[in-house]
Amino acid sequence: MVAFWILAPIMVIAALGILFVRKAVHAAMLLAVVMISLAVLYLVLEAPFLFAVQIIVYTGAILMLFLFVLMLVGVDASDSVVETIRGQRALAIAGGVALGAVLVVGLGQISLGTAVGLDDANAEGNIQALADILFSRYVFAFETTSALLITAAVGAMVLAHRERLTPKARQAELAAQRIRDYSESGKHPGPLPTPGVYARHNAVDTPALLPDGTAAPSSVSRVLTARGTIRSAPATADAIEEIEKQIGWSPHAGGAPSAPASTTEEAPATGGEHE
Amino acid sequence: MNIQAYVVLSAILFTIGCVGVLTRRNAIVVFMCVELMLNASNLALVAFAKQHGNLDGQIAAFFVMVVAAAEVVVGLAIIMTIFRTRRSASVDDASLLKY
Numbered sequence: 001m002v003a004f005w006i007l008a009p010i011m012v013i014a015a016l017g018i019l020f021v022r023k024a025v026h027a028a029m030l031l032a033v034v035m036i037s038l039a040v041l042y043l044v045l046e047a048p049f050l051f052a053v054q055i056i057v058y059t060g061a062i063l064m065l066f067l068f069v070l071m072l073v074g075v076d077a078s079d080s081v082v083e084t085i086r087g088q089r090a091l092a093i094a095g096g097v098a099l100g101a102v103l104v105v106g107l108g109q110i111s112l113g114t115a116v117g118l119d120d121a122n123a124e125g126n127i128q129a130l131a132d133i134l135f136s137r138y139v140f141a142f143e144t145t146s147a148l149l150i151t152a153a154v155g156a157m158v159l160a161h162r163e164r165l166t167p168k169a170r171q172a173e174l175a176a177q178r179i180r181d182y183s184e185s186g187k188h189p190g191p192l193p194t195p196g197v198y199a200r201h202n203a204v205d206t207p208a209l210l211p212d213g214t215a216a217p218s219s220v221s222r223v224l225t226a227r228g229t230i231r232s233a234p235a236t237a238d239a240i241e242e243i244e245k246q247i248g249w250s251p252h253a254g255g256a257p258s259a260p261a262s263t264t265e266e267a268p269a270t271g272g273e274h275e
Numbered sequence: 276m277n278i279q280a281y282v283v284l285s286a287i288l289f290t291i292g293c294v295g296v297l298t299r300r301n302a303i304v305v306f307m308c309v310e311l312m313l314n315a316s317n318l319a320l321v322a323f324a325k326q327h328g329n330l331d332g333q334i335a336a337f338f339v340m341v342v343a344a345a346e347v348v349v350g351l352a353i354i355m356t357i358f359r360t361r362r363s364a365s366v367d368d369a370s371l372l373k374y
Contacts, residue, residue: 001280004280004281004284008280008284011284011288012284012287012288012291015287015288015291015292015311016291018291018295018304018307018308018311019291019294019295019298019299024301024303024304024307027304027307028307031307031310031311034288034311034314035314038314038317038318041281041318041321042321045278045281045321045322045324045325046325047321047324047333047336049333049337050317050321050333050336050337050340053337053340054340057340057344058310058314058340058343061344062310062343062344062347065347065348065351066303066306066307066347066351069303069351069354069355070303072355072358073303073354073355073358073364074364084367084370088297088298089297089298092294092297092298093294093298095294095297096290096291096293096294096297097290099290099293100286100287100290100291103286103287103289103290104283104286104287107279107282107283107286108283111279112277112278112279112282112326113277114277115277115278115325115326115328116325116326116327116328117325117328118324118325118328118330120328121328121329121330122330126330129330130330130333130334130337133330133331133334134334134337138334138338141338145338145341145342148341148342148345149341149344149345151345152344152345152346152348152349153348155348155349155352156348156349156351156352159349159352159353159355159356160352160355160356162359
């Protein structure tokens with residue numbers, strides 16, 4: 001019973017969190033908390049086989065499927081707060097509270113008595129006893145399950161399949177298209193510029209600098225630009241100047257004219273020009 | 276040992292899942308709330324299996340898990356198809372039959 005009183009508040013709080021979090025990924029994580037706590041409760045209720053199945057099938061397979069689809073659909077696809085049906089949210093909450101009150105009060109009225117316990121049923125081991133029932137009394141339901149699983153797999157394949165309507169472009173056609181673009185609109189036929197490589201930052205989110213000191217927008221992925229996680233190279237350079245002031249050393253102040261000093265100098269120099 | 280607390284917890288989780296299905300707008304989160312309701316009913320089934328001292332409740336919970344897996348596969352494929360054609364995973368946007 002100790003495990004129950006520890007896990008029950010965690011489960012209820014996590015389940016309530018699913019109702020209130022804005023991002024779908026957070027909801028998936030909270031659902032994982034509920035499911036793993038539920039698996040532990042199965043262990044307490046003498047169902048070790050269901051404990052394993054809950055972890056493997058629910059947390060391992062189903063929740064991962066949810067996360068795959070979330071990543072495909074877009075992590076930032078958050079909820080809209082516009083109500084299409086007026087007063088639907090308030091009515092839903094009122095109805096939910098009423099349902100919960102009826103269920104909890106109704107369950108409080110009855111007394112279930114002491115549980116028989118599964119010591120007799122699990123005498124030969126839980127998995128052996130489950131297999132015994134599954135392959136004798138429930139064998140028809142078990143066979144029907146296979147039909148259900150095959151139907152679900154075929155259905156998912158049909159729904160996810162997309163017919164190719166136009167023939168796939170070959171490399172020769174792609175090259176010809178690139179040259180045609182160059183002759184018509186002047187689009188550069190070569191590869192896009194790489195992101196900037198600086199002394200303190202060489203990640204893909206830092207744009208390269210053009211000769212006039214402005215950032216080259218085509219050097220970073222447009223997905224990062226849309227998310228607004230692009231670092232500004234001049235801003236980084238300002239921080240370098242700040243640090244130089246703090247340590248009281250500047251490459252312009254005639255220090256050792258060695259090669260490493262001149263390479264670190266480049267980023268702050270362009271930043272200064274930009275300002 | 277009394278299983279009443281487990282059944283009450285199962286009822287609370289079911290209610291939370293129910294409210295989630297009715298209030299959330301993102302189709303994937305709605306789906307997660309359906310899973311929460313299925314899990315809550317599983318908890319009640321396993322608890323009652325202990326109450327009655329036989330394993331039929333655990334078998335029923337096992338079948339619920341199988342059906343949930345099949346349902347998630349097809350449901351998420353439908354959500355993906357709707358997202359590909361309409362660029363939205365909101366349940367309010369799939370309303371073409373209304374007009």
